[in-house]
Amino acid sequence: MNTISMPAAGQSAPETPEYVPIPLSDLRTDAVVDTQIYIKLADAFVKYREPGVPFDESVRNRLREHNHRDIYILKDDCSRFNLYLEANLQKILSDPQVDDAVKSSALYTTTVNLVREMLNNPDSVEGIKSCQQAVELAADFIVSTPQALSNLFDIISQDYYIYTHSVNVMTYTISLAMKSGYPADTELKELGLSAMLHDVGKSFIDWNITNKSGPLTPDEFQMMKLHPEYAYHSLEKTGVIGEYPLFAIRHHHEKINGRGYPFGLAGAQVDKGVRIISICDIFDALSTRRVYRDAYSGFESLKIMKDKAGSEIDERVFLEFVHLLGEVK
Numbered sequence: 001m002n003t004i005s006m007p008a009a010g011q012s013a014p015e016t017p018e019y020v021p022i023p024l025s026d027l028r029t030d031a032v033v034d035t036q037i038y039i040k041l042a043d044a045f046v047k048y049r050e051p052g053v054p055f056d057e058s059v060r061n062r063l064r065e066h067n068h069r070d071i072y073i074l075k076d077d078c079s080r081f082n083l084y085l086e087a088n089l090q091k092i093l094s095d096p097q098v099d100d101a102v103k104s105s106a107l108y109t110t111t112v113n114l115v116r117e118m119l120n121n122p123d124s125v126e127g128i129k130s131c132q133q134a135v136e137l138a139a140d141f142i143v144s145t146p147q148a149l150s151n152l153f154d155i156i157s158q159d160y161y162i163y164t165h166s167v168n169v170m171t172y173t174i175s176l177a178m179k180s181g182y183p184a185d186t187e188l189k190e191l192g193l194s195a196m197l198h199d200v201g202k203s204f205i206d207w208n209i210t211n212k213s214g215p216l217t218p219d220e221f222q223m224m225k226l227h228p229e230y231a232y233h234s235l236e237k238t239g240v241i242g243e244y245p246l247f248a249i250r251h252h253h254e255k256i257n258g259r260g261y262p263f264g265l266a267g268a269q270v271d272k273g274v275r276i277i278s279i280c281d282i283f284d285a286l287s288t289r290r291v292y293r294d295a296y297s298g299f300e301s302l303k304i305m306k307d308k309a310g311s312e313i314d315e316r317v318f319l320e321f322v323h324l325l326g327e328v329k
């Protein structure tokens with residue numbers, strides 16, 4: 001087995017001792033009304049909403065207008081919130097009384113929270129198992145609900161965070177894999193899990209690099225390029241993740257022209273699942289807002305990607321992706 005020196009995990013945003021940031025885009029389901037919500041004004045945390053008070057779209061928009069990207073909840077409330085969502089997800093998704101849009105929202109919020117936990121604790125066996133269960137539910141829901149991608153598209157975070165990006169890529173990957181003929185079975189779920197955990201290795205990289213508000217220096221880029229290997233080695237050690245997800249996560253930055261990393265694989269060495277994840281990964285990275293630039297529109301993102309089709313990314317899979325988005329919009 002290759003050896004790699006692993007830095008400490010959990011390189012997420014520095015948190016205050018008592019409060020945890022929650023992106024505004026996460027606040028979609030009624031579950032959040034159980035917790036006290038705070039906002040940060042200058043350096044102080046101020047109570048914003050009492051438990052039980054609905055958090056609707058107008059409240060979110062008002063906060064955005066005042067440049068709040070996150071609200072805050074108490075650390076203890078955060079784990080209660082996650083557990084509540086996890087425990088109820090299956091119930092919500094199988095309840096015929098619940099609207100598909102609400103199901104999509106519950107699915108999105110829960111999976112985002114699970115990935116956030118994974119980034120803080122990437123070798124947690126329990127965390128991986130929760131992700132596996134959630135991906136199975138996500139795949140079944142997307143396969144059986146014609147409007148699923150469309151609903152998820154409406155709620156997908158427009159702001160880039162590693163955890164929302166991971167869930168966005170998982171959502172696109174399952175939808176694109178279905179479209180390109182993957183049977184709705186274990187293979188599809190393993191591919192979905194690979195997409196959900198593809199960037200988990202970034203939790204081993206210095207937070208100041210992964211969140212830098214500008215271009216990376218060559219040295220920083222070299223550090224960043226280690227994330228597929230970090231993910232592979234930390235997940236492999238847990239012994240609970242299958243061979244295929246390990247393979248796909250390790251290779252998600254390989255390109256068919258051989259100019260990717262970490263191994264410079266080329267052509268058929270880059271398998272179809274990896275080609276699918278790669279396209280979804282690039283699209284989401286382009287179409288979400290960064291601290292240092294606005295989001296490209298879906299159309300602009302596809303235009304940028306078109307130039308890479310046939311060299312860096314698979315041309316046929318790319319066309320299927322264009323058709324998939326065409327059906328959604």
Ligand SMILES: [Fe+2]
Pocket residue numbers: 198199227252253
């Ligand atoms: Fe990556």
Ligand SMILES: [Fe+2]
Pocket residue numbers: 165169198199281
């Ligand atoms: Fe990514």
